[in-house]
Amino acid sequence: MEKVLQLLVEGESLSTRQMAEVLNYSxxxxxxxxxxLKDQEILLGWRPxxxxxxxxxxxxxxxxxxxxxxxxxxxxxxxxxxxxxxxxVESCYLMSGAYDLLVVVKGRNLQAVAGFVSERLASIxxxxxxxxxxxxxxxxxxxxxLPGTAEDSEKPKISP
Numbered sequence: 001m002e003k004v005l006q007l008l009v010e011g012e013s014l015s016t017r018q019m020a021e022v023l024n025y026s027x028x029x030x031x032x033x034x035x036x037l038k039d040q041e042i043l044l045g046w047r048p049x050x051x052x053x054x055x056x057x058x059x060x061x062x063x064x065x066x067x068x069x070x071x072x073x074x075x076x077x078x079x080x081x082x083x084x085x086x087x088x089v090e091s092c093y094l095m096s097g098a099y100d101l102l103v104v105v106k107g108r109n110l111q112a113v114a115g116f117v118s119e120r121l122a123s124i125x126x127x128x129x130x131x132x133x134x135x136x137x138x139x140x141x142x143x144x145x146l147p148g149t150a151e152d153s154e155k156p157k158i159s160p
Contacts, residue, residue: 004033059106062113065099065131076100079126088116
């Protein structure tokens with residue numbers, strides 16, 4: 001299963017037939033291993049990587065640092081699970097350092113994200129503080145350099 005998983009991660013969008021050819025397995029074996037990865041909750045799904053500068057939805061994304069008070073029964077897990085269930089939340093990570101959770105959220109505009117933070121996130125019992133950082137530009141997304149992020153090579157060099 002490890003080879004199939006590695007091919008999924010590195011092989012972009014291969015069909016099961018293409019994966020079988022690359023790994024010299026039968027297509028049925030690939031499908032069996034993919035199902036096993038799903039059953040074991042190793043493979044939760046896969047999505048295409050979209051260029052945020054070409055995003056048709058024009059969503060605003062923000063990273064929020066959240067300090068929380070751990071609960072007696074469950075520590076950080078219960079609050080992190082509760083926060084993760086909001087539709088606006090794309091990702092939620094337990095962190096070490098100055099804050100406890102790193103939450104990535106999306107909204108239709110700045111006001112929608114700010115409203116989510118102030119009205120829904122910050123008002124949860126156990127949330128001590130939040131710090132919101134709006135994402136201005138992406139240069140790399142999930143391991144992929146985004147087109148148009150490198151300096152224009154046609155610009156003349158500045159000489160002293």
